Amino acid sequence: MVDFALFHRSALAGAKTGSFGAASTGSRIALTALSEGHVLHVLAAHGSGALRGLVAQIGDGGPYAVRAYGPGQWFVVGDAALSAADLSGKAALLASRASIADQSHGRVRIGIGGASVEAVLAKGTAVDLDQANFAIGHSAMTLIGHISALITRTGVESFELMVLRGFAESLWDDLVQMSLEFGVEAKTAD
Amino acid sequence: MASLIACPHCGPRPKEEFTVKGDAAIARPAADAGEDAWYAYVYLRDNPRGRHKEYWHHTSGCRRWLVVERDTVTHVVYAVLDASAQGETA
Ligand SMILES: [Zn+2]
Numbered sequence: 001m002v003d004f005a006l007f008h009r010s011a012l013a014g015a016k017t018g019s020f021g022a023a024s025t026g027s028r029i030a031l032t033a034l035s036e037g038h039v040l041h042v043l044a045a046h047g048s049g050a051l052r053g054l055v056a057q058i059g060d061g062g063p064y065a066v067r068a069y070g071p072g073q074w075f076v077v078g079d080a081a082l083s084a085a086d087l088s089g090k091a092a093l094l095a096s097r098a099s100i101a102d103q104s105h106g107r108v109r110i111g112i113g114g115a116s117v118e119a120v121l122a123k124g125t126a127v128d129l130d131q132a133n134f135a136i137g138h139s140a141m142t143l144i145g146h147i148s149a150l151i152t153r154t155g156v157e158s159f160e161l162m163v164l165r166g167f168a169e170s171l172w173d174d175l176v177q178m179s180l181e182f183g184v185e186a187k188t189a190d
Numbered sequence: 191m192a193s194l195i196a197c198p199h200c201g202p203r204p205k206e207e208f209t210v211k212g213d214a215a216i217a218r219p220a221a222d223a224g225e226d227a228w229y230a231y232v233y234l235r236d237n238p239r240g241r242h243k244e245y246w247h248h249t250s251g252c253r254r255w256l257v258v259e260r261d262t263v264t265h266v267v268y269a270v271l272d273a274s275a276q277g278e279t280a
Contacts, residue, residue, distance in 0.1 A: 070252025071199055071272070126204045140200065143207055143250045
């Protein structure tokens with residue numbers, strides 16, 4: 001248990017907000033700072049077999065709660081903050097077949113959407129984001145410019161990006177810049 | 191071109207997402223193999239022209255170690271395997 005109260009400050013609290021770029025192109029981008037609830041990095045134990053179903057059990061049941069990262073690795077994310085008891089309960093469910101590293105303090109989610117969202121993200125990553133190749137619910141860890149991010153498609157024209165906390169504002173500024181030709185609405189408060 | 195590496199887990203990605211760690215063909219000597227064998231293992235490398243196997247780490251992707259077989263002259267990539275798939279690591 002902690003000896004003193006920790007004051008949680010949103011990683012994007014100081015990020016720039018408002019309207020930027022082209023005034024009305026009909027394909028404006030919406031950039032949204034998402035809840036810093038929980039981010040759990042789940043790592044499979046060696047030789048533990050197929051775990052996807054088991055990992056889904058520690059999620060909050062949301063449609064994109066479990067995001068594949070690499071072989072035997074997932075991020076489980078949700079809007080609710082978790083207590084130490086919640087975490088040990090989830091660890092118990094995994095029954096030593098996988099372990100959890102709490103990354104809630106370490107990674108931040110950003111929502112990005114709009115008719116031109118694929119064109120905007122394509123400026124930063126080489127991953128083919130066409131829906132035929134990148135279906136709703138699919139995730140990919142990649143570089144956006146020089147910043148590592150997990151991209152998850154949450155809709156036909158919407159994605160979530162998960163980025164290391166210290167890079168969140170930098171990525172935010174890059175995304176605003178990348179969206180200027182379409183116009184962008186950047187919103188950090190809920 | 192070698193600038194796109196087809197990661198077996200992530201699909202084709204630009205080389206900027208990877209870290210290259212060099213020759214994948216050299217074998218680690220036994221602990222008591224002697225100074226010359228260990229010196230060669232740690233420091234001595236060929237600079238091959240042509241077909242070559244290298245360790246590549248998908249640093250900004252799945253973070254798996256891969257073995258990339260490529261041609262240092264033509265940049266043709268012949269194969270990309272997860273390093274554990276061919277028994278290179280546990
Ligand atoms: Zn990969």
